[in-house]
Amino acid sequence: MVRTPYGAVRGRNENGIAVFRGIPYAAPPFGPRRFRPPVPPETWDEVRDAGAFGATPPKPPYSEAFAHYLSDPDVPGDDCLNLNVWTPQPTPSARLPVLVWLHGGALTRGSSAVPVYGGWKFAHDGIVFVSVNYRLGVEGYGLFPDAPANPGLRDQLAALEWVHRAIEAFGGDPDAVTLAGQSAGAISVGALIAVPQAQGLFRRAVLQSGPPEVFERDRVRRMVRRMASRLKIPATAEAFGGVDRDVLLRAQAEVGRLSSPVLGGPAFGIVIDGDLVPRDPLQALVDENVARGVDLLLGWTRDEYRLWLVPGGLMERVDRLGPVALAGAMARCHCGHEVPRGYRALHPEAGTAELVGQMVTDKLLRLPLQQLAEARAGASYVYEFAWPSLRPGLGACHGLELGFVFDTGETPASAKLAGEGAPQALADTMHRAWARFVATGDPGWEAWGASHPVRVFGEVGRGRAELDSIPGTHTGAAAFDGVGDRAGSGRAEVDSMPHAADPVSYTAHGLRDRELSLWTVAEAGAVASDGPIAKTPAPDALNGRAVRRAELRSAMRRLRRAGAVRER
Numbered sequence: 001m002v003r004t005p006y007g008a009v010r011g012r013n014e015n016g017i018a019v020f021r022g023i024p025y026a027a028p029p030f031g032p033r034r035f036r037p038p039v040p041p042e043t044w045d046e047v048r049d050a051g052a053f054g055a056t057p058p059k060p061p062y063s064e065a066f067a068h069y070l071s072d073p074d075v076p077g078d079d080c081l082n083l084n085v086w087t088p089q090p091t092p093s094a095r096l097p098v099l100v101w102l103h104g105g106a107l108t109r110g111s112s113a114v115p116v117y118g119g120w121k122f123a124h125d126g127i128v129f130v131s132v133n134y135r136l137g138v139e140g141y142g143l144f145p146d147a148p149a150n151p152g153l154r155d156q157l158a159a160l161e162w163v164h165r166a167i168e169a170f171g172g173d174p175d176a177v178t179l180a181g182q183s184a185g186a187i188s189v190g191a192l193i194a195v196p197q198a199q200g201l202f203r204r205a206v207l208q209s210g211p212p213e214v215f216e217r218d219r220v221r222r223m224v225r226r227m228a229s230r231l232k233i234p235a236t237a238e239a240f241g242g243v244d245r246d247v248l249l250r251a252q253a254e255v256g257r258l259s260s261p262v263l264g265g266p267a268f269g270i271v272i273d274g275d276l277v278p279r280d281p282l283q284a285l286v287d288e289n290v291a292r293g294v295d296l297l298l299g300w301t302r303d304e305y306r307l308w309l310v311p312g313g314l315m316e317r318v319d320r321l322g323p324v325a326l327a328g329a330m331a332r333c334h335c336g337h338e339v340p341r342g343y344r345a346l347h348p349e350a351g352t353a354e355l356v357g358q359m360v361t362d363k364l365l366r367l368p369l370q371q372l373a374e375a376r377a378g379a380s381y382v383y384e385f386a387w388p389s390l391r392p393g394l395g396a397c398h399g400l401e402l403g404f405v406f407d408t409g410e411t412p413a414s415a416k417l418a419g420e421g422a423p424q425a426l427a428d429t430m431h432r433a434w435a436r437f438v439a440t441g442d443p444g445w446e447a448w449g450a451s452h453p454v455r456v457f458g459e460v461g462r463g464r465a466e467l468d469s470i471p472g473t474h475t476g477a478a479a480f481d482g483v484g485d486r487a488g489s490g491r492a493e494v495d496s497m498p499h500a501a502d503p504v505s506y507t508a509h510g511l512r513d514r515e516l517s518l519w520t521v522a523e524a525g526a527v528a529s530d531g532p533i534a535k536t537p538a539p540d541a542l543n544g545r546a547v548r549r550a551e552l553r554s555a556m557r558r559l560r561r562a563g564a565v566r567e568r
Contacts (some may be wrong), residue, residue, distance in 0.1 A: 001047060001168055002020065002090050002193060003167050004162075004166045004169065005162075005165050006024070006040070006044065006046065007022055007043050007044035007045065007046075008040070008047045009047070009049075009050040009287070010050060011050045011085070012051050014120070016088070016124075016236075016432060017086055017087070017088055017118065017123045018086075018087050018088070018111045018170075019084070019086050019120075020050040020085040020170070021050050021051060021052055022050055022052060022053055022054025022055075022079075022084065023048075023082045023083055023084070023163035024054070024079055024082050025081060025082065025132075025159045026038035026039060026040060026081035026155065026159075026162075027041045028079045028080065029041065029135055029139070029151070029155075030078050032049070034139070035139070035142065035147040035151060035237040035240065035241055036146065036147060036148070036151065037148055037154045038081055038151070038158040040153050041081075045174075048363050053073070053084065053112070054075065054077065054133065055075050055076060055077025055079050055080040055082070055314070056074055056075045056080060056111040056112075056113055056133060057080040057081075057135050057136045057139065057140070058080075058136070058137070058245045058248070058249055059105075059109045059111070059137060060109070060249045060250070060252060061074070062109060063311075064287060065070035065311035066311050068311065068416065069307070069311060069391070069417050070277070070416065071114055071115060071116070071412075071413035071416060072105070072109055072110060072111065072114065073111065073113040073114065073115075075113060078133070080135070081134070081135070081155055081158070081159075082133050083159055083162070084112055084119070084131045085130050085170050086119030086120060086122065086123040086128070087123055087129075087170045087171045088124065090169070090170050090171050090172070091171055093166050093177075094172075094174060095127070095171075095172075095173040096126055096171050096172055096176075097172075097173060097177075097439050098127070098128045098130065098160070098167055098173060098177045098178065098438075099119075099122055099127050099129050099176070099178050099180060100130045100131075100132065100160065100177060100179050100180065100182065100202070101117060101119075101130065101132065101185070102132055102134070102169075102180070102185035102186075102189060103117060103131070103132075103179035103181070103182070103184075103185050104181065104182045104183025104185045104186070104210070105136070105183065105234060106183070106184050106261065106267070107137065107140065107141050107152065107269060108137040108252070108256070108268060109135070109136065110185075111133055112131035115412070115413040115414070116402050116406055116408050116413050116414050117131050117406060117409050118411070119131065121406060121407040121408070122406075122431075125435040126439070127345040127435060127438055127439065128167060128170075128171055128172035129553045130159075130167070132155075133160040134152045134153075134155035134188075135152040136268075137154075137252050138224065138227060138240065138248060138268065139151070139245075139248075140152025140153075140268075140269070141153075141270070142220070142237070142240065143217060143220040143224055143270075143271060144235065144237035145235075146237050147237035148273065149271050149276075149277075150271065150273055150276055150277060152188075152222055152272055153191060153195075153276060154276060154350065156188055156192060157192065157197060157198055159284060160177075160192070160198060161201065163177060166322065167210065172396050177203060177204075178200040178204040178205065179192060179193075179201075179202040179204070180205065180206035180207075180434075181206070181207065182209055182210065182399065182402060183398065183399065186207040186208050186211070186298075187210040187211065187212070187213055187270065188210075188270070189207050189210070190210065190213065190285070191214070191281045192206075193205055193212070193281065193285060193290070193495065194212065194281035194284040194285055195277065195281075197491055199291060202294070203293065203294060203295070204294060204296070204437065204441055205296055205297075206296075206437070206558075207297075207298040207299075207372075208300075208401065208402075208405070209299075209300050209304060209399070210301065210363055210365070211282065211368035211369050211372070212280075212281040212282040212285055212368065212372065213269070213270075213271030213281070213282060213364075213368065214269065214270050214271055214272050214277060214280050214281065215267070215270060215271055217271050217272070218268065219269070220266075220267070220268060221235075222266040223252075223255060223256065223266040223267060223268060223424040224240075226255040227248075227251045227255050228554055229247055230251045230255060231243060231247070231248075231251050232253065233542055234484060239419075252493065256268075260308055262308050262309065262332070262356070262357060262360050262363075278301065278386060280364075282368050282371070282372065285375060285376075286372060286375040287375075292376075294379075295379050295380075295437075296372065296373065296376055296381065297381045297437045297443055298369050298372065298373060298383075298490045299367055299369070299382050299384055299454070299455075300384060301367065301384070301385040301386075301398055301399075301400055301401055302338035302384055302385065302386040302396070302397040303388075303396045304356070304357070304361045304365065304396040305358070305360065305361055305397075305398070306393065306395045307398035307399060307400075308359065308391040309357060310394055310397070314352075315536075316353075317355040318352060318356060319351045321352070322352050325352050325356050326355070326519070328355060328464035332360055332364075333359060333360060333364070334364075335363070336517070336522065336553055338518075338521075338522060339519065339522050340355060340359065340470070342515075343355050343518065344556050346514055346515060354480070358515070359507040362512070362515050362516055362519065363519055363548045366515075366516060367516050369382070370452075370516060373448040377447070377449050377565070378447050378449065379447065380447060380448040381437065381442075381446075381447055382448055382453070382454045382455070383433075383443075383454065383457060384508075384511060384512075385400065385401040385404075386421075386456050386457060386458050386459040387404075387426055387457065387458025388547070389417060389418050389419055390418060390419025390420065390422065391417065391419045391507050396458070397417070399417060400416070400417055401430065401457070403418055403427070403514070404422070404426055404427045404431065404457070406431065407427045407430075408429050409424065423458075425456050426457065429457065430457055431453075433445075443455070444508050446507060451509040451510065452510050452511070452513060453507050453508070453509050453514075454507065454509075454510055454511040455505065455506075455507050456504075456505070456506055456507070456508050456511065457505050458505075459506075473532070491501045524545035
């Protein structure tokens with residue numbers, strides 16, 4: 001039993017770890033509190049049972065295609081602003097490091113009850129692990145004229161404030177908190193690093209496959225307006241607040257079915273609100289040096305895009321669309337033909353779907369994360385997850401690394417994405433690196449610097465014998481060309497390679513620099529042609545650009561109508 005600021009809770013002893021589930025950190029966000037910022041929960045006098053996961057926020061189920069790969073439990077109830085704690089020593093004197101986890105799911109799905117996010121292994125390593133539920137979709141990120149923006153992000157801030165006040169009773173050190181997330185959770189982490197009200201609530205941050213970003217307000221408004229049109233109500237919080245949750249979810253799912261992380265479309269996301277998010281968080285972190293004292297661990301998977309294009313056979317359909325798909329990617333990334341030409345030159349063997357996927361991943365995810373690391377050189381650690389799933393076609397897709405970071409590969413939920421027989425040695429290596437970062441701020445490899453070191457996890461087939469056969473190299477500290485060659489790599493430092501069949505972990509310098517430099521050159525060209533110091537373009541040049549933009553928008557619409565993208 002542990003006493004929180006609002007009342008006592010009773011957890012369970014599970015294999016030597018004290019586990020508390022479903023602890024409310026804010027009041028139920030319904031009734032008059034719907035679409036409003038969170039408020040503290042009411043206190044309770046009796047000991048509250050914390051043996052089962054609490055209610056999950058309202059969310060539509062995954063489509064059948066994605067449900068084959070992703071688990072998303074649904075727990076009914078109103079009290080959905082809750083969190084869970086795994087702790088090895090629930091006593092105030094323990095003062096253990098704390099890891100707070102924000103789940104992914106495109107800000108429309110997911111919850112802390114997903115089995116992959118079990119905190120036992122972190123607790124066994126002497127870390128107090130906390131996972132958080134927060135409002136999703138239109139409930140958490142709808143944009144209305146009569147309600148504050150970003151209530152879901154405000155939920156996350158309220159959970160962090162709860163941790164700061166309460167975690168010491170569970171054995172945690174409120175001054176040694178690491179905030180971590182994946183996908184939409186990582187985007188949330190990136191925003192919270194820059195949130196003025198969150199300063200001092202955590203000292204380290206982990207961003208897995210999600211950069212600091214904000215959505216254009218009109219993109220979110222389009223989602224709300226389309227939902228309002230379908231529901232035949234005004235696009236206001238007052239009107240939406242009178243709609244049944246299930247009805248609202250069905251409208252949200254229908255309106256968002258053609259949205260995609262790869263090719264965009266109307267969607268829900270964090271927006272600049274002048275209060276919690278006063279400016280673009282990436283700009284604040286890179287250009288304005290906000291939160292300089294926060295250490296960073298950040299990275300991506302090798303084949304992020306495959307999670308969205310493989311289910312339902314979309315890889316093949318994008319390949320068939322060819323130039324239309326490339327034009328859609330150019331529109332998504334606001335680039336000219338020189339960028340896809342550069343990718344084709346670097347990867348002549350790649351199909352259209354792979355080029356589109358890697359282009360969008362580099363522009364929208366890897367480039368901003370590298371910019372963030374560059375701004376925090378010496379205090380940032382970058383990784384790439386490269387082990388390919390045993391499920392056909394997925395490769396090293398978005399979200400695949402989670403079962404290895406949490407070391408929960410034995411769960412059926414993890415096997416849905418990784419397949420049966422995922423390598424335990426890789427889980428041992430990755431989990432140990434994350435736990436070490438939480439405890440010390442150093443995951444065990446070189447911090448970001450001039451040589452652009454990237455830790456690569458799980459690339460198969462680079463064994464000791466193979467490396468020793470390369471002239472001028474030796475295992476343990478090898479420098480050679482060609483490791484990770486499909487991504488444009490440089491020299492590598494090899495740490496642990498028992499034999500050729502084992503997954504490997506090594507540091508590659510300059511990984512993906514060739515691809516990311518294409519965007520730097522393209523942006524420099526745009527500034528040179530459109531910037532204030534350039535000559536005023538001739539009218540025919542302006543007309544040509546307008547025509548090109550219209551053609552790209554048309555190609556993206558055709559691509560969506562062709563069924564090449566579907567919301568997960």
